[in-house]
Amino acid sequence: MTLVSSATGSASAAQGTADAASSKLTADYNLFLKLLTTQMQNQDPLSPMDSTQYTQQLVQYSQVEQSISQTKTLNSILSSLNMASLTSSSSMIGQPVQLDSDQAGLSATTPAQWEWSATNAITGLTATVLDAKGTKVDTFKTTVSGKTGQFSWDGTTSTGKKVDPGLYQLQLTGTTDAGAKITTTAKVIGKVDDVQMANGVPVVSVNGAQYPTSMILRIQK
Numbered sequence: 001m002t003l004v005s006s007a008t009g010s011a012s013a014a015q016g017t018a019d020a021a022s023s024k025l026t027a028d029y030n031l032f033l034k035l036l037t038t039q040m041q042n043q044d045p046l047s048p049m050d051s052t053q054y055t056q057q058l059v060q061y062s063q064v065e066q067s068i069s070q071t072k073t074l075n076s077i078l079s080s081l082n083m084a085s086l087t088s089s090s091s092m093i094g095q096p097v098q099l100d101s102d103q104a105g106l107s108a109t110t111p112a113q114w115e116w117s118a119t120n121a122i123t124g125l126t127a128t129v130l131d132a133k134g135t136k137v138d139t140f141k142t143t144v145s146g147k148t149g150q151f152s153w154d155g156t157t158s159t160g161k162k163v164d165p166g167l168y169q170l171q172l173t174g175t176t177d178a179g180a181k182i183t184t185t186a187k188v189i190g191k192v193d194d195v196q197m198a199n200g201v202p203v204v205s206v207n208g209a210q211y212p213t214s215m216i217l218r219i220q221k
Contacts, residue, residue, distance in 0.1 A: 092192045092204060098218040099188040103132075103169045105209030111154040112207065114170050114186040118147050122174035122182050127151055130169040137163060144174075151186065167209055187217065 104112035116125070125144045129137040138157040151170065155163045174184035194205035203210045 090195045092213075092216075092219060093195060094191060096189065096191050096220040097204070097206065097216050099206065099211050100215045100217050101188050101211060102171070102186040103167050103209065104188040104190070105166075105207035106153070106155050106163070106168055107165045107208050110190075110207050111152045112168050112170075113153075113189050114151045115189045116149055116151055116172055116174075116184055116186050118174040118182045118184040120176070120182050121145070121147050122184065123177050124175040125149075125151070125184065126173040126175070127153075128171040128173075129153060130171065131163075132167045132169075134169070137168065150189070165208065 098115060104114055106112040122144060125142050127140045131137055140158065157163065170186040172184040172186050174182035176182060188206065190206040192204045192206055195202055202213050204213060
């Protein structure tokens with residue numbers, strides 16, 4: 001269950017690409033020097049080769065080499081920054097958080113949980129649960145009071161069927177006693193179980209679902 005790509009060694013892959021490019025450049029550069037030396041040794045003394053062309057080629061090789069070296073240095077700096085970010089984010093493990101997403105993880109032991117907020121006070125709430133493919137799973141109606149509250153779902157439908165663990169989306173409609181529809185939104189809540197790197201950014205795991213740390217709206221103690 002994830003809202004981001006699975007964790008990968010993207011930094012290592014980038015470093016490997018830079019190393020491969022550097023090795024190839026070194027081989028090509030050495031070959032170029034051998035050819036250049038041979039050409040200079042066998043040139044016609046009465047019609048020497050133009051030094052401008054091979055000087056330009058030497059400069060170009062040097063520029064490419066510097067570019068590859070800079071890329072390797074930047075990858076190293078990025079890796080250090082990512083590690084610092086991961087270490088910092090690890091302090092959130094075990095802490096309750098609110099996330100800017102309406103898709104929550106459902107596990108066999110922990111229900112999917114959301115916190116809802118309405119633009120005005122409501123007395124009724126219609127909650128529609130969708131699966132990861134956007135297919136409707138069930139709809140629930142409940143009596144509420146006020147502008148905020150929580151909604152928890154353990155995976156049991158209104159017919160008593162138990163759905164599989166996974167990622168589920170919650171869509172809400174709030175109503176007043178007069179029947180007016182009020183805009184109501186859902187935000188995922190839960191405890192952080194794990195922190196890891198995915199595609200170069202730290203992500204947190206909440207009830208089996210992964211979210212980038214940029215989606216965290218609130219951290220509680």
